[in-house]
Structure formats: structure tokens, C-alpha cells
Amino acid sequence: xxxxxxxxxxxxxxxxxxxxxxxxxxxxxxxxxxxxxxxxxxxxxxxxxxxxxxxxxxxxxxxxxxxxxxxxxxxxxxxxxxxxxxxxxxxxxxxxxxxxxxxxxxxxxxxxxxxxxxxxxxxxxxxxxxxxxxxxxxxxxxxxxxxxxxxx
Numbered sequence: 001x002x003x004x005x006x007x008x009x010x011x012x013x014x015x016x017x018x019x020x021x022x023x024x025x026x027x028x029x030x031x032x033x034x035x036x037x038x039x040x041x042x043x044x045x046x047x048x049x050x051x052x053x054x055x056x057x058x059x060x061x062x063x064x065x066x067x068x069x070x071x072x073x074x075x076x077x078x079x080x081x082x083x084x085x086x087x088x089x090x091x092x093x094x095x096x097x098x099x100x101x102x103x104x105x106x107x108x109x110x111x112x113x114x115x116x117x118x119x120x121x122x123x124x125x126x127x128x129x130x131x132x133x134x135x136x137x138x139x140x141x142x143x144x145x146x147x148x149x150x151x152x
Contacts, residue, residue: 061099
């Protein structure tokens with residue numbers, strides 16, 4: 001069978017298909033997102049490393065998202081509850097908003113480039129058996145970092 005790419009002569013098997021990556025992803029209903037974030041928070045606290053998603057590396061962000069979406073708390077209340085009292089109130093609110101936005105970006109597109117780091121770190125540990133930092137040192141300096149000896 002000859003595959004032709006002009007639309008007039010193409011068969012059903014050979015037609016060009018638009019890529020799914022260019023389409024906007026449809027989000028879940030808020031109740032489902034809330035249940036998913038609760039589950040990810042449980043996995044972040046108690047799950048094995050291999051089952052955690054990229055956003056589970058930031059459990060505080062998940063808690064902030066839940067406080068805003070599920071519990072309907074104000075930014076001031078969230079900032080006071082989750083962040084250090086040594087920070088200024090404006091800084092606490094800003095940190096809370098940043099954490100909330102990270103979770104929102106993950107829910108919009110979990111395959112966004114900003115979440116690649118987590119997947120790459122896991123891949124390096126699985127493949128080479130060393131941490132990502134040790135692997136980076138090996139690539140840059142040609143040797144693994146020395147183990148620090150503890151004084152006994």
C-alpha cells in the first residue's frame with residue numbers, strides 16, 4: 001500500500017493526524033481534583049519514592065492548595081498557618097500563592113518542562129544507582145564525590 005499525504009488521495013490508514021499535544025487538556029471537576037490532591041498528599045508523606053508524582057515533592061504546596069480550594073481559607077490565614085512567623089505577612093501570603101500556583105500548573109499540564117526534574121532524578125537513581133548530585137559531579141569532574149567519613 002502506498003501512503004500519500006495529499007488529503008485527496010490518502011487512505012484512512014495513512015492520513016496525517018493532528019498531534020494531541022497541541023490541544024488544551026480538559027481539567028477534572030473540582031471534587032475530583034480535590035480527591036486527587038488529597039491522595040497525592042498521602043503519597044508524599046507515606047508512599048514509596050517510585051510512586052510519587054513530581055508535585056508530591058512539595059507536600060506543603062499540596063496542603064496550601066487544599067486549604068484554599070477545599071477549606072476556603074483566606075491567603076492571610078493560609079500564610080499564617082503554614083509559613084514561619086519570622087517572615088513578613090506579605091511574604092507568607094506570596095509563598096502561599098506561589099505554592100497554590102505550582103499545584104494549579106501541575107493540574108493544567110503534568111508534563112510541563114518545569115516538572116521534568118523529578119522524573120530525571122528518579123531515572124538517574126534507577127539507572128546508575130547514585131544520586132543526581134553525584135551523577136552531576138561525575139559528569140563535570142570525571143569522578144564520584146568522596147564519601148564523608150563520620151567521626152566515631
